[in-house]
Amino acid sequence: MIPLLKIDQEKCTACYACVRACPVNAIRVQPEQPKPSIMPERCIGCGNCHAACSDNAIEIRDSKSELKKLLKSNQQIAAIVDPSIAGEFPDITDYRKFVSMLRKLGFGIIQEVAFGVELVANQYKDLIQNSKGKYYIFSNCPVSVMYIEKYKPGLIKNLAPIMPPSISTARVVRKKHGKDVKLAYISPLIASKEEAVRLESEEKIDVVLTFLELRELFKEYKLDEKNLEYSEFDDPLGYRGSLFPLSNGILEAADIDERVMSSKVITVESDPIFEAIEEFEENITHIKSHFNIFYKEFIMGRGTSPGGKKFLRRSQLIKYVSKRKSSFNATKHEEAIQEYSDINLKRTFLNDDQRLPAPPEELVQKILDELDQSEGRERGCGACGYPSCYDFSVAIAQDLAVPEMCTSYAARSKKDHIQSLKISNEKLAQTQEALKESEQIAQGEKQAAREASEITRTMLQKLPSGVVILDSTLKILQANQSFIELLGEDAVEINEVIPGLTGADLKKLLPYNFYNLFSYVLANNENITNRDVNYNERQFSLSVFVIRKNKIVGAVIRDLSSPEVQKEEIVKRLTDVVDKNLSLVQQIGFVLGEGASETERMLNAIIESYKPKH
Ligand code: SF4
Ligand code: SF4
Incomplete structure (x- = not known):
């Protein structure tokens, strides 16, 4: 199965805005891979990361081609439409034109979720009235349900065991049109795509399309309300169930008491749901209320166009519900409720515990020391995406984060890196200078050797x-x-x-x-x-x-x-004779007296005559 969300590593600039936006640490940064990745098993489909990424690097699983394939087949296809259309498509002047556009796209049956909401709302009313001291957390928001299944599995037993409105509507359609009809749910939430997979049953929804994807299809098929006539949703129709996209819409649909003093239900939406769930876990015996929670009101879901104005959408929804009132037939509605009251809306949940074991305290402390952030145990700057330096160190120890995500650590490492670069640069410059000097010396020596060789050669020749x-x-x-x-x-x-x-x-x-x-x-x-x-x-x-x-x-x-050599040689050799025989001549002199001196004089005269004349 393709993951619900995926980061395009080419487009990602590693700014970590998504990491900061993720409420459950489902986005991990690993060593040697500075760009983050989403861990599908930890993701709860809130879509915060997608909204936070200004580089459009996060892709949501695309379902358009799946739907197109379905529309091309000869099967009967039903569209199950969330009432949030009123807030998402104010550019379509009448909801009946919207229904026409869907029919034109190829849907044979168009069922609004409102009737399914009303079936579910009645189940909640019964549950609250017969809770016998047990308190429940409403299970209509897929993000909240996945959060409890993955991170608060101890509260699964407190989740209301009732199918969400999309599934109750699917069962209504299948009861009316047969089991073979294919179903496409058009939802304001991206998490609905995952919920449909998790709730797979024989009444399963075949494809979930967000409102944004539906807009793209309208554009691709050039569907324009100007060219179309009105068309009404298929029976059975709902009325107050159309308020479901508002966080207290389910209560309104079943007429469940919401007054502060007497209500047994607390409605919570957006980020405070995490705190609310925490409080439910710790203090429900004192709080004594059921919790109706929505991570995001459906009307502002992540599958709708970004930048929508909450209260404007709310007013558009109320106008839409008022308009529906004109075609509402209370008797017919009551009969339909009776007709479909036998639909089984019981549900179970997955225990999909994704909590990570706490790392050893010494390891966390060592990481904090390395980060040089021992001071920031309780509160951090938040730039890494974790509430405190301590939480960040725990995430590093759990292999979810890397120290470089800490801006001061990164700045310090950068500074160290620049310093070491500077030192090696200086060393390099010194080495280059020394090399230059030795090259000059070598050049000098080479020149001297060349000159010496030249001199020697010239002398030799002479x-x-x-x-x-x-x-x-x-x-x-x-x-x-x-x-x-x-x-x-x-x-x-x-x-x-x-x-x-x-x-x-x-x-x-x-x-x-x-x-x-x-x-x-x-x-x-x-x-x-x-x-x-x-x-x-x-x-x-x-x-x-x-x-x-x-x-x-x-x-x-x-x-x-040669004459010069001859003379020189004779002189040399006679000198040798004189030297060699001198002692002998001297001895003879002793014997012969004057005669010996005469011999010496005679030999010296011969030598002199051969010496070169200057
Ligand atoms: S928000 Fe996340 S996915 Fe987008 S560019 Fe930044 S790090 Fe990458
Ligand atoms: S969808 Fe939500 S839970 Fe999933 S990765 Fe994005 S921010 Fe985290």
């Missing part, structure tokens, strides 16, 4: 000796011009295609005796200094040194056949 740097596979990482020239013409040509011979394999450029020395240094990490090597019939002096262990080696190669 060196007269050949210089080469190799990786662990003897591939050239860097080589200077002198080294390339030293390798010969082929290498010079390759250099034009691959500058610096980068990536070239040394094994393909030099013979084994040469590159083997590089392999040795790479494998053993031992430098080789001034090793003579022959290549291309020339003699070279080779020094190989470790740059990165087992990974990179470098070498300086000098061509001993």
Whole structure:
């Protein structure tokens, strides 16, 4: 079954006006789902939430398509009409035009509820007269009945066991027209839709349409009184029962005493009914009265057009009842009452207890502390929809509400959230600044490294000796011009295609005796200094040194056949000879005297002659 009311989550703006309007906490807000939802099992169909929602986010179960389907079928269909039409349709000049419009819509039988009210009113009169000290709560208002069934089940035994006027009218129609006739009740209350389901019996009402839905159908089918003749309601007709939409109309219909001093009935309507029911429960033995209660006078029901003026509608209803008087036939009415007096109007009720167990006091206290609202135990601001902070905390503990519904809690969390956002924002800004600085440093270092590399490369190129740097596979990482020239013409040509011979394999450029020395240094990490090597019939002096262990080696190669290197080398080598033999020469000097000094002088003269002239 489609729920009576549903919140459209798309349209809902989570303002919680509906939560505040609901008298029985049937609208729940859950964590991680800020938009509320209606719990059908807790709802009593008062319609307050629908009236409170300015975003039109609450939908009422639509019955128009169900009725259209029924009207299209070949079955006999009766409309049971609440007398509140007088207040709802003042734009229709005569109720008989209204009846015509209904016939035009497709209803074969149009029965006003007034006669059914009178049957029910008589039952109430009997009940009051024979109550034998027991006091009853009238059961004509479906909202009040559902409230007692769900939240005051202890009072079910005090609900008057009499069918509501809509059902008594349904039984009249079925008695007169047969059991197969289909019934549509046109009601001023949305709760009537639920009541029809709860009272399902063999005389069940097939569809309940609100006055608002009926208006929409009139519009859709372009039904206009101008084009229609008068038509009267079907028999049996009622008279004073048409006052039923007023809260004391049922008393008026049965001529039940309403005088303050002598009446045994108290009539209560609107929100005070909850207090009245509470008092009935606590003090009925002292109050000693029956309670005629209506959550809303039918004339102002939630199924009527919003914004209606209560006293204007009341006066329209009274005018309507006066008009009905002209066609009222008291004898015929009395006969009809007799004819239908055997209709069974007994009713039972559901025990549909929806009371929630009270949560542990410590939990409620903890929630109050979290809300920082210990002060508001007794009275709150009401913004959350609960009468006090304590009640709100109980609802949170019962999983009906969330702390964010408290405006001061929400403001505080928002403030905390903004503060934490501010802190993380500052941290982010600091990190960004630090990143910027390190990026600048890295850029600087990169630039310095690039410059250093450029300088080294230039210096290498300027060196007269050949210089080469190799990786662990003897591939050239860097080589200077002198080294390339030293390798010969082929290498010079390759250099034009691959500058610096980068990536070239040394094994393909030099013979084994040469590159083997590089392999040795790479494998053993031992430098080789001034090793003579022959290549291309020339003699070279080779020094190989470790740059990165087992990974990179470098070498300086000098061509001993070049005149500068030759002189330099001879000087160096003679110096070595002089140094190495100095002690020997000195020893010989001791032995040979003057002769030794002469030898030294002679060798020094040779060295001097080879030293470069400046
Ligand atoms: S009244 Fe309720 S359903 Fe309507 S927008 Fe506000 S929270 Fe949503
Ligand atoms: S119809 Fe009434 S009881 Fe049901 S959810 Fe709306 S306000 Fe609450």
